[in-house]
Amino acid sequence: MESAITIFQMSGVGIAYSFRNAVEDLTLDLQKGGSLGLLGLNGAGKTSTIRSLLGMIKPKRGTISILGDKPGRVRNYYRIGFAPEDGLPPEYLTGEEYLNFVGALKIRSRVDRKRDVKALLDWFELSPKKRIGDYSKGMQRKLILAQSLLGNPEFLILDEPLNGLDPLFILRLRQKLEDYLKAGGTYLLSSHILAEVEKTCHEVAILHEGKLVSRDTVENLAKEFGSVENAFAKKIGKS
Amino acid sequence: MWVLLVQTFRHIFRTRLVFLLIALTFLVHWFGLHILSSMKVQLPGQMSLGPLLKQSDYLFISLFLQLFTGTFLAAVFGIWTVPYLHQGQRAQLTFTLPLAKWKYPLGYALTMLAMLLLLHAVMLATFGWTFGWKDLTGSRVSWGTVGLCLVVQTIAFEVVMFAFALGSLLFGQVTTFFMGVASILCLQVSGIVFRISFLPWQHTEGSGPPSLYYWIYSKLPPVGELAFDLWSQFKKPSGGDPNLGLWVVWLLILGGLFYYRMTRPPKSRLADG
Numbered sequence: 001m002e003s004a005i006t007i008f009q010m011s012g013v014g015i016a017y018s019f020r021n022a023v024e025d026l027t028l029d030l031q032k033g034g035s036l037g038l039l040g041l042n043g044a045g046k047t048s049t050i051r052s053l054l055g056m057i058k059p060k061r062g063t064i065s066i067l068g069d070k071p072g073r074v075r076n077y078y079r080i081g082f083a084p085e086d087g088l089p090p091e092y093l094t095g096e097e098y099l100n101f102v103g104a105l106k107i108r109s110r111v112d113r114k115r116d117v118k119a120l121l122d123w124f125e126l127s128p129k130k131r132i133g134d135y136s137k138g139m140q141r142k143l144i145l146a147q148s149l150l151g152n153p154e155f156l157i158l159d160e161p162l163n164g165l166d167p168l169f170i171l172r173l174r175q176k177l178e179d180y181l182k183a184g185g186t187y188l189l190s191s192h193i194l195a196e197v198e199k200t201c202h203e204v205a206i207l208h209e210g211k212l213v214s215r216d217t218v219e220n221l222a223k224e225f226g227s228v229e230n231a232f233a234k235k236i237g238k239s
Numbered sequence: 240m241w242v243l244l245v246q247t248f249r250h251i252f253r254t255r256l257v258f259l260l261i262a263l264t265f266l267v268h269w270f271g272l273h274i275l276s277s278m279k280v281q282l283p284g285q286m287s288l289g290p291l292l293k294q295s296d297y298l299f300i301s302l303f304l305q306l307f308t309g310t311f312l313a314a315v316f317g318i319w320t321v322p323y324l325h326q327g328q329r330a331q332l333t334f335t336l337p338l339a340k341w342k343y344p345l346g347y348a349l350t351m352l353a354m355l356l357l358l359h360a361v362m363l364a365t366f367g368w369t370f371g372w373k374d375l376t377g378s379r380v381s382w383g384t385v386g387l388c389l390v391v392q393t394i395a396f397e398v399v400m401f402a403f404a405l406g407s408l409l410f411g412q413v414t415t416f417f418m419g420v421a422s423i424l425c426l427q428v429s430g431i432v433f434r435i436s437f438l439p440w441q442h443t444e445g446s447g448p449p450s451l452y453y454w455i456y457s458k459l460p461p462v463g464e465l466a467f468d469l470w471s472q473f474k475k476p477s478g479g480d481p482n483l484g485l486w487v488v489w490l491l492i493l494g495g496l497f498y499y500r501m502t503r504p505p506k507s508r509l510a511d512g
Contacts, residue, residue: 077337088328092253
């Protein structure tokens, strides 16, 4: 039997900003082929967790390894796709130019890059020649998601990916994520929309006030609490 | 690296910085040289002594005027263009690009170099157009001296650009603009004050050990010395230290700090949960 490959491993991680602890003693991991939903209220530490995985924040305590390396290594950014919650691509570029810019860094072959950029522009229904500054919020959001998929990343990190997207597109994105998993990808997704996490992730980690209060499969949570929403409310003590 | 250069040039063209730079440089040099070359000593009703300045003086004036256009370029490029990808909501997307962080300062320095070469080309072209190409290529000017002055200016503007870029990343654009202008003004005034002996705490040659003020000033980027350095090269070629070494040291320091800043995104923008 093939042994599981760890995509990331966090052990006893603590993140603090000045006088406030954002994350405390967090131990979390994800195996290849998995899909983990990170749930929590505002300020629960979801974004800090994601940013520490990407090397944007150095934790005060604990260790993190991602794709067998320390966070922040440039060679890992070829293998990771990241869509931040509040990202904004350069407004003076067109959508196509921006994807070409990111693609040029991630994909060596010019032919493959052109093909991938065109495919993503079509799939996300983005106007290739329109300046990003003239894009609507929803289109900017789609562009950020599109750039995260460039270069066939092994690991996708999506921070609140559904913000600003219309319901029909959310259905399509769900399908896209399923296809990505079937193709051997792994993803970590943070969201406020509990029902959506239930539909798109196999496992859920619930963070509350910087601490991991639960980590289980969606199936188990649904069995025990009826739904992920109920589980979330129980675990954070709001029911 | 090539990808970053293309991206930065695209930014410069889209924001029309290049066109603004060419127009400003041409206008400053054209008007400056025309006004000065038309000045004559005229004794009322008697005689005219013709132009006051020699051709080499005009070339120095061109280099002097270049201090304004170069500083303008360093400020605009440093405050607005360089930090653009690394500020606010763009910072996270840029930080996670598979591009080594040392390539950012190098890429911006090369882009600035390309624009400074353009600036120098416009300056020389305006000079040639004003006085004739024969004068420009004639042997009356030491091209070695002009070359050295252009090298000093180029490195100085790179230093100023990095200082503005770092300031913009740390304190924001508006604050950096005013702080930068004030700093340049202070350094230039200090440069003049240290050369004109009228203040008790200043240092002049042969007046004993240097004061603390002068010691600090002499370690800072020699912004206040730049015009004097250029002039001393013109007056006495191959003589006088144009502070090239100090400029290079500051270029390495500020380039290094910029690289360090690239490896660490600001926590204040991340502390939201």
